[in-house]
Amino acid sequence: DIQMTQSPSTLPASVGDRVTITCRASQSISTWLAWYQQKPGKAPKLLIHKASGLESGVPSRFSGSGSGTEFTLTISSLQPDDFATYYCQQCYSYPWTFGQGTKVEIK
């Protein structure tokens, strides 16, 4: 199975900060990576597909990059609604696997 490792696990940040979350795959997954946002008690929401494709309706302050084994999710200017947990997920090969999550919390 492909292991996905996110860093950091927790990210204290303030409104307006530029935030970057890293996701590493245990083997190359090309650009077969998605990013999700999850708020407490809610279902995850797809933000980014194929490493850098912004889902319709997702604010442009979110961006994704990377290929192979290293990927990043960047929030250019953190907004109050962005405090949440973020997960990366590989869809290169079954079984599809998620990172352990990164909680973006108020500093």
Next chain:
Amino acid sequence: EVQLVESGGGLLQPGGSLRLSCAASGFTFSSYSMNWVRQAPGKGLEWVSYITSVSSTIYYADSVKGRFTISRDNAKNSLYLQMNSLRDEDTAVYYCARDCGDYGGTFDYWGQGTLVTVSS
């Protein structure tokens, strides 16, 4: 508007069985592959199972293989997960999720989830 509504969760003892359902609306259900993804309390996300639009291909996570069965009824716009031989570690919120990936594995719409608690 795409809607996915899970039902069927509950509290049961180890070794028991349960059938989850997911009612889909707002899109052509028969054209999409579907998935079940679960989340144990306070933990991360774990993909559970996948089924293609016409049920021709089915995958399971190793953790549920041989115990869980995914199925769908396109005439009823419904997805199912039959869960047998349940274990404590199956306790989780179970989400159904629509698949939008070229080859599977990208989940663009999710239901609100249904909680399954396995405890003696």
